[in-house]
Each structure stands twice: as structure tokens, then as C-alpha cells.
Amino acid sequence: MNEILFICILIISLVIIYITEKYLDKIGLTVLFIVSCILSYILSFKFATLSTFTFNCNAIVYVNMFTSLYLLLEKSEKKEVKSISNLSLIINIFIGLMLYLMASYTQSLTDTIGINMTNVFIENYRILIAFPISLFISHKILILIYEKVKNIYDNFFISTVTTYLAVGLIESIIYVLISYYNILDNQTIIKIALSTYMIRLIITVIYSIFLLKITNKKVKK
Amino acid sequence: MSNLNLLYIELAICLITLIIVYKHSKIVGLYAYSIALFSISNIMSLKTITIQNFDLNLGIIPFVTVFIASNIIIQKKGPEEVKKFILFLIASSIIIYLFLYSKKLLISSNINLFTNISYDNIFNGSERIYFANIVTMLYALIFNYKLYYYLKRIKNKIWISNLFSSIIINFITAILFPILAYALIEEPIDIIKLIIIRYLISLIVSIIGTIPIYIANRIEVK
Numbered sequence: 210m211n212e213i214l215f216i217c218i219l220i221i222s223l224v225i226i227y228i229t230e231k232y233l234d235k236i237g238l239t240v241l242f243i244v245s246c247i248l249s250y251i252l253s254f255k256f257a258t259l260s261t262f263t264f265n266c267n268a269i270v271y272v273n274m275f276t277s278l279y280l281l282l283e284k285s286e287k288k289e290v291k292s293i294s295n296l297s298l299i300i301n302i303f304i305g306l307m308l309y310l311m312a313s314y315t316q317s318l319t320d321t322i323g324i325n326m327t328n329v330f331i332e333n334y335r336i337l338i339a340f341p342i343s344l345f346i347s348h349k350i351l352i353l354i355y356e357k358v359k360n361i362y363d364n365f366f367i368s369t370v371t372t373y374l375a376v377g378l379i380e381s382i383i384y385v386l387i388s389y390y391n392i393l394d395n396q397t398i399i400k401i402a403l404s405t406y407m408i409r410l411i412i413t414v415i416y417s418i419f420l421l422k423i424t425n426k427k428v429k430k
Numbered sequence: 431m432s433n434l435n436l437l438y439i440e441l442a443i444c445l446i447t448l449i450i451v452y453k454h455s456k457i458v459g460l461y462a463y464s465i466a467l468f469s470i471s472n473i474m475s476l477k478t479i480t481i482q483n484f485d486l487n488l489g490i491i492p493f494v495t496v497f498i499a500s501n502i503i504i505q506k507k508g509p510e511e512v513k514k515f516i517l518f519l520i521a522s523s524i525i526i527y528l529f530l531y532s533k534k535l536l537i538s539s540n541i542n543l544f545t546n547i548s549y550d551n552i553f554n555g556s557e558r559i560y561f562a563n564i565v566t567m568l569y570a571l572i573f574n575y576k577l578y579y580y581l582k583r584i585k586n587k588i589w590i591s592n593l594f595s596s597i598i599i600n601f602i603t604a605i606l607f608p609i610l611a612y613a614l615i616e617e618p619i620d621i622i623k624l625i626i627i628r629y630l631i632s633l634i635v636s637i638i639g640t641i642p643i644y645i646a647n648r649i650e651v652k
Contacts, residue, residue, distance in 0.1 A: 211537050218532055225525065236458070236518075243462040244522045247469050248529050255549045256539035263539040270529060296455045300466045303447045307470045310440055311488060314433050317480040326477060328548035397541055 211259055215269075219412065222273050223419055229277070230423070235284055238277050239293055245274035246297045250304055250340050253384075254329050262404040272412040275351065275376075276420070279369050282355055294348040301341040309337055339387035347380035366417045373413045381406045433479050437491065441635060444495045445642050452646050457507060461515060464499045465522045467492040472523060472563050473530075475611075476556050484627040485620070487559070487611075494632045496567065497574055497599065498639035501592060502646045504578050512575040520568050527560055562610035566603050574599045588647060589640050596636035604629035 229237040252267035265271075281290050312330035316323030330337065355372045362368065385402040393401075444467070451459040474489030496519070503512050534553045538546035574595055581591040608624040616624075 214532060214536055218529070221528070236461070236514075239458055240461060240465065240518050240522060243465055244469075244525060247466055248526055251469075251473070251530065252533055255533065255536075255546050256541050257533075257536040257546075258539045263541050266533045266536060292455060293458070296451070296459055296462055299447070299451055299454065300462055303443070303463075304466055304470060306443055307440070307474070307492070310436060310443070311470075311474050311477065313431070314436055314477065314479045314488060317478045317485045319485065320478040322476045322552055322554075323478075325548040325551040329545055329552065333545055393541065401541065 242277040264405045264408045268408045298345045305337040336388045343380050343384040351376045366421045369417045460499045469526050486627045494635040509579045516571045559611045566607045570603045592640045600632040
């Protein structure tokens with residue numbers, strides 16, 4: 210069940226990226242980037258399984274976010290992308306505050322959702338802090354590395370995959386350590402970090418091949 | 431802390447962030463901020479709280495703040511930009527819900543199981559409220575930009591356009607959302623009480639929201 214659903218979400222994500230890249234240009238990519246940031250944040254609280262892997266539910270959306278950032282780097286100036294990355298930090302801090310605030314309200318007598326919100330957003334307050342920090346650091350490193358790799362190998366596939374190999378690992382470690390250190394045992398922490406990293410890497414490879422084919426077609430025309 | 435105090439804090443956070451974001455990224459910032467606001471409003475609206483013996487859904491403050499952001503866009507860029515803004519806002523909120531709902535269907539891992547189950551429970555039976563929020567927002571934003579722009583053309587005063595459009599738009603949204611979300615589920619008296627409290631709160635937020643529009647008007651757009 211999870212595998213089928215995962216593939217469906219992956220296909221939908223690819224279609225969304227394709228439409229955005231083809232028809233909506235820079236503003237569309239910026240919106241996609243922000244939407245992916247928000248979604249990754251909200252989804253980062255849940256873990257699911259895929260075969261024997263346990264991964265963070267935001268894996269696909271997270272790669273969507275990185276992909277839109279790569280595409281923005283291709284289409285815009287570095288300064289502009291840095292500004293969008295800073296904007297995402299402000300938005301993430303805002304979302305974090307609002308999620309915490311939402312869970313802090315005393316629910317009405319008839320409400321059944323409030324207790325679940327408390328269990329997710331108050332009990333896991335460390336994720337609310339960890340996500341914006343790890344995301345901001347990873348964006349900064351991504352912008353830096355992507356430009357450098359691009360100068361050496363002018364190939365979209367190599368640039369994106371190489372960048373992810375470094376950025377993804379740093380991000381996974383920072384996120385998991387801040388969120389779960391002293392809550393889960395070390396073995397579980399390593400397991401989660403590595404399996405999420407691996408799944409995101411596979412998705413990055415799929416996305417890169419797909420996007421490379423699109424750009425090649427454009428060049429042929 | 432009491433719910434009323436938390437509402438004040440929420441309002442302050444929303445309005446301060448609006449100004450920060452606009453100062454940082456101008457119109458793009460407003461796009462990003464509104465998408466964040468509306469997404470969070472959709473999730474917040476699943477929870478109900480009690481204020482002065484009235485039950486109401488959360489998320490009303492972010493919901494109304496989207497109108498303030500939209501009014502700033504009309505003020506700065508005109509109605510054509512708002513059409514694009516509405517399109518992006520609605521499309522992104524549908525995409526966000528699609529993803530949130532599909533992830534809810536994923537079978538949870540045993541690691542951190544309690545949080546995983548609680549997370550899934552948040553979105554149980556959320557379809558109707560989410561749908562009500564999106565339809566209300568779409569309808570009200572379209573009506574709001576036409577009304578605000580009309581008032582702006584008649585008399586170019588921010589407070590007049592904002593006040594009069596707020597009185598009408600908030601009344602429509604206060605009626606539309608409870609009917610779409612709760613008709614045939616809740617008692618009519620409860621729906622009427624919800625309409626009253628939503629209208630009062632949204633009107634107050636809209637009036638206070640005139641201040642950020644004035645501040646944004648002083649910040650230059652490139």
C-alpha cells in the first residue's frame with residue numbers, strides 16, 4: 210500500500226514540477242519552493258515505512274523544494290535566490306510559531322482534534338526548532354556548492370546529485386540530532402537519518418534524469 | 431494563558447510578520463506569506479476553541495490577514511496582479527491539502543508511533559472544513575478585490591476602501607464558512623452563534639489591519 214501511494218505522490222510531484230517549470234517561470238518556481246518548504250515542515254512530524262526503510266514523510270516534498278531551488282539557480286541570479294532562501298526562513302519561523310500557538314489554545318468541550326495537535330506540536334517542540342535551522346543551513350550550503358559544482362561540470366544531473374550528496378547528509382544529521390537526541394536511542398537516530406537520506410537521494414536521481422530529459426528536448430527543438 | 435490573550439498574540443505575530451515579509455521581499459514576500467497564512471488557517475480551522483461562551487474555529491486571524499495582504503497588492507499593483515495572486519493561493523492550498531491527505535494515508539512507522547497516530551488523527555474528517563475554507567476564501571477574495579478596487583477608484587483613501595470592503599466581505603465569509611462547514615451537522619443556533627463571533631473577530635482584525643496597509647504604502651516597490 211505504502212509503495213503504491215509513494216509512487217503516486219512521486220508522479221504527481223513530477224507533473225507539478227514540470228508544469229511549473231514549463232508554464233509559470235520564476236514566480237511559479239518561487240511559489241513551488243515556498244509551498245514545498247511549508248509542506249516539508251508540516252510533514253516532518255510523521256514517519257512512515259517503505260519496505261524495510263523508515264523515513265520522514267517529507268522526503269518527496271523535500272526533494273521538490275531542492276529541485277525548485279536548483280531550477281531557480283539556473284534561471285535567476287545568486288543574490289535573488291539567496292533572498293528567496295532568507296524569505297523561506299522568515300516563513301518557516303512564522304509557521305513554527307503559529308503551529309505552537311495553535312496547539313497551545315484550550316480546546317472547546319466538543320473538540321476532538323486539539324489533543325492530537327498538542328501531542329504532535331507541543332510534545333515535539335524540538336522539531337519546530339530543528340526544521341527551520343537545518344533548512345536554512347542546507348539552503349546556504351546548497352547555493353554555495355551548486356554554483357561551484359556547476360562551474361566544474363556543466364551538467365544538470367551531476368550538479369544536482371553531487372550537491373545533494375553533501376547537503377542532504379549535513380541536513381539529515383543536524384535535523385535528527387536537534388530533534389531526537391536523548392529522545393530516541395542512537396541506533397534508531399542513525400537508522401532514520403540514513404534511510405531518509407537514501408530515499409531522498411533516489412528521488413533526487415529520478416528527478417534529475419527527468420529534468421535532464423526535458424531540458425535536452427528543449428535544446429533539440 | 432487564556433484563549434483571548436493567545437488570540438491577541440496571534441494577531442500581533444501575523445501583522446508584524448506581514449510588515450517584515452513585505453519589507454524583505456515586497457510582492458513576492460506577500461505571495462509567500464499569504465500561502466503560508468492560508469495553509470496554516472486551513473489546518474487551524476480544524477480545531478475549535480471557546481471564547482466568551484462562544485465556540486469558534488481557529489484560523490480566523492490568518493484567514494482575515496490574507497485579505498489585508500491582498501489589499502496591499504491591489505493598492506500597489508492593481509487588480510490584474512490580484513487575479514494571479516488568487517490563482518496561486520488557491521492552487522497551492524489544494525496541492526498542500528492533497529499532499530497532507532495522501533501522507534495521512536501512508537501507514538505509520540513504529541518509531542515515534544504515538545506522534546504518528548496523533549498526526550493522522552488531526553486530518554480525520556477534515557475534508558468538509560477544508561473545502562469550506564477554500565471555497566469561502568476563493569469567493570471572498572474575488573469579491574473583495576472588485577469591491578476594494580471600486581472603492582479605491584471612487585475615493586482614493588485607504589481607510590475608506592478597507593473599512594467598507596471589510597464590513598461587507600467579512601459578513602459574507604462569516605456566513606458562508608459556517609454554512610458550508612456545519613450545515614446539517616450542528617444545531618442552527620450554534621451556527622448562528624458561530625456566525626456572530628466570527629464576524630465580530632474578523633471585523634476587528636480587518637480594522638486593525640488598516641495600519642499595516644498604511645505602513646506598506648509608505649514602503650516603496652521596485
